[in-house]
């Protein structure tokens with residue numbers, strides 16, 4: 074998978090080169106390109122913002138640098154997009170199997186690449202969305218700052234991308250970079266080969282929208298706190314039962330709303346469109 078991120082703070086995204094995702098890039102499983110929006114400005118001050126029409130506090134990000142940056146992303150993603158459209162599971166746009174609406178279709182039947190735009194006004198990011206995005210051959214992320222990006226950028230982008238405004242949650246950040254770090258990690262770890270032991274992903278996908286059970290390691294007794302006896306029993310049936318009970322107990326206590334629709338919707342793999 075190829076990932077492109079556009080930001081005025083490219084150094085903010087440096088941690089994406091570390092650890093698991095860094096190794097995945099060395100292994101050729103992921104490629105992550107960071108683009109500095111200021112490289113697409115044309116004035117000596119490399120200006121990316123201006124005052125908002127209609128007044129109001131703060132500044133708005135100018136449209137032209139964004140269009141130039143996103144055109145570069147389209148250009149650089151083309152090979153991965155072309156390779157990806159022949160990949161497994163790529164149904165022709167608009168067919169029932171694809172589950173994709175025609176809005177995402179390009180002339181010549183090619184699906185539009187996905188552009189994720191972090192926004193306080195976006196659909197909330199979930200594990201289900203992470204699985205969906207992990208199926209894409211490429212992803213592009215537009216990190217806004219200030220009061221946001223001129224809306225016409227998203228209107229223009231919809232002619233070239235499947236544009237997805239996404240919120241990390243119901244709280245306010247100063248820009249899109251933190252949200253992109255979280256989403257790239259959540260999606261990147263689902264790309265086959267990135268996580269050493271895929272078993273752990275299978276475990277998550279079987280959580281059926283429940284919170285995870287508590288985990289323990291040695292020593293079995295620590296500062297007067299003991300590991301639950303069942304986990305030392307070696308009885309895997311009892312252990313599985315205990316873990317499910319813990320998941321249900323935790324979910325009921327901390328996220329009761331998940332129990333209403335406790336299916337794969339929130340955490341697990343999206344059901345395949347039939």
Ligand SMILES: Nc1cc(-c2ccc3ccn(Cc4ccccc4)c3c2)n[nH]1
Nearest residue numbers: 191192193217218241242246247248249
């Ligand atoms: N879940 C989530 C996402 C964001 C987010 C994403 C991108 C941007 C770009 C500028 N800002 C600052 C801003 C704050 C409030 C209203 C308008 C703009 C952003 C915030 N906040 N919270």
